[in-house]
Amino acid sequence: MPDTTTNTGVLTSLAAQQGGVDIVLDHITKQYPGQQTPAVEDFSMRVEPGELIMFVGPSGCGKTTTMKMINRIIEPTSGSIRINGDDVLSLDGNELRRHIGYVIQQIGLFPHFTIAENIAIVPKLLGWSKARIAERVDELLRTVQLDPGTFAHRYPRQLSGGQQQRVGVARALAADPPVMLMDEPFGATDPITREKLQAEFLRLQADIGKTIIFVTHDFEEAIRMGDRIAVLSDRSQIEQFDTPARILAEPANDYVRSFIGEGAALKRLALIPVTDARIGSADPSAPVVTVDEHASLREALDTLVLTGGPRVNVTRAGAVVGSIDHAAISAALGSEGPARRAEEA
Structure with missing residues (x-):
């Protein structure tokens, strides 16, 4: 043992x-x-x-x-x-x-505790002061995009599944654990909510680096x-x-x-930013619909398919800076694609 x-x-x-x-x-x-x-x-x-x-x-x-x-x-x-x-x-x-922060599919919020009380559980066990706990609860609710004035004193049953899941993440972060x-x-959320939660968590992780x-x-x-x-x-x-x-x-x-x-190539495109492909000159005849330079090549391909045009213009901060076509997207899956970038990293 x-x-x-x-x-x-x-x-x-x-x-x-x-x-x-x-x-x-x-x-x-x-x-x-x-x-x-x-x-x-x-x-x-x-x-x-x-x-x-x-x-x-x-x-x-x-x-x-x-x-x-x-x-x-x-x-x-x-x-x-x-x-x-x-x-x-x-x-x-x-x-x-x-x-160590811990988040589970079933969320595990205590039903008879308010949202603030749920988030405060570990800080209380660690002996934090009431003022410090209150400040941390407010900070975390804002971090997971739940207004403290609206949600802090509600109970889990008064929140949607997606909102409860955000509270679960906030509770796991309460004592600022490194792991x-x-x-x-x-996993228990519907596809639309799951995609939003994934995006929010990636945004959060970019800031906290756990x-x-x-x-x-x-x-x-x-x-x-x-x-x-x-x-x-x-x-x-x-x-x-x-x-x-x-x-x-x-x-x-x-x-x-x-x-x-199936569709490994399309999945790879979702990992490659538009800027990794060769950007051609702006095309004045291209459809009005554009794609941002920070979008993925999968999004660029979707735009090409939906518009039916041979090229789609690429924007930076709203201004057109070039265009991209099917050939450029295909080339990005070759020697300049993600496998090479991963190896160089």
């Missing part, structure tokens, strides 16, 4: 950490009593500070179990887990979890959100661990190809 002695120095370091931290899982195995095969077997991975890592795989492959061993909701049978070089198995589990664990947090492990069964979500994706098979065996662009361009085997499914 792991030593559960509280190491206050490590916890203090975690609490004070700005941005993200590195996480190392070294030969982690989880064997449940009475089961012949391990739930997770000899799993190793290094996550860099500020990375958003997606775990994707079939139901029962151990992705949630692997994630839960990081904050010791589930205790590993063997192996080591280190955050910023410190062994988390030497810490008190309850104290450790107060310094966040997210277990299919948007180290995040994100479990999903949705490969499209993994492509859209992840810095790197771990495609997992039975017992959390890693079939490929790489950037979305590299996985789409160079799947490691047939198993990974089965996750990508």
Whole structure:
């Protein structure tokens, strides 16, 4: 059994950490009593500070179990887990979890607590003052685009599913943890709400730079959100661990190809900005509809198809700066595409 002695120095370091931290899982195995095969077997991975890592795989492959061993909701049978070089198995589990944000699909808000009280749970456990907690609650509600004056004193039942999910994210961020664990947090929402929540979370992550492990069964979500994706098979065996662009361009085997499914080229286009393609001269005869230079090539292609024109003009801050055609989009999938950029990075 792991030593559960509280190491206050490590916890203090975690609490004070700005941005993200590195996480190392070294030969982690989880064997449940009475089961012949391990739930997770000899799993190793290094996550860099500020990375958003997606775990994707079939139901029962151990992705949630692997994630839960990081904050010791589930205790590993063997192996080591280190955050910023410190062994988390030497810490008190309850104290450790107060310094790691955790968001689940079912949200888990306390129904008889107000939204403000839900967000304040961990700061209260950490002994924050009332004034500091109130300030943090207001800050986080604004961060997730919920007006404190409107939502702070409501109860979870008075919010939509998407709003509740935002509160779940705010609660996980309450003590400003350097690590966040997210277990299919948007899976229970409808497609439109899920897409909005994904976009909002990516915007938020661009500002806060947490180290995040994100479990999903949705490969499209993994492509859209992840810095790197771990495609997992039975017992959390890693079939490929790489950037979305590299996985789409160079799947490691047939198993990974089965996750990508049809339309790999279109999925790759969604990862490439218009500025990565060769921009031609502005075309005065092009349709009035334009595409912004910060849009993806998938959006540019959609615009070309919808307008029926041979070219579409590209804008910067509303002004036309050039145009793009089908040939330029196709060329961007070649040597100048995402696989090459991922390798150079």
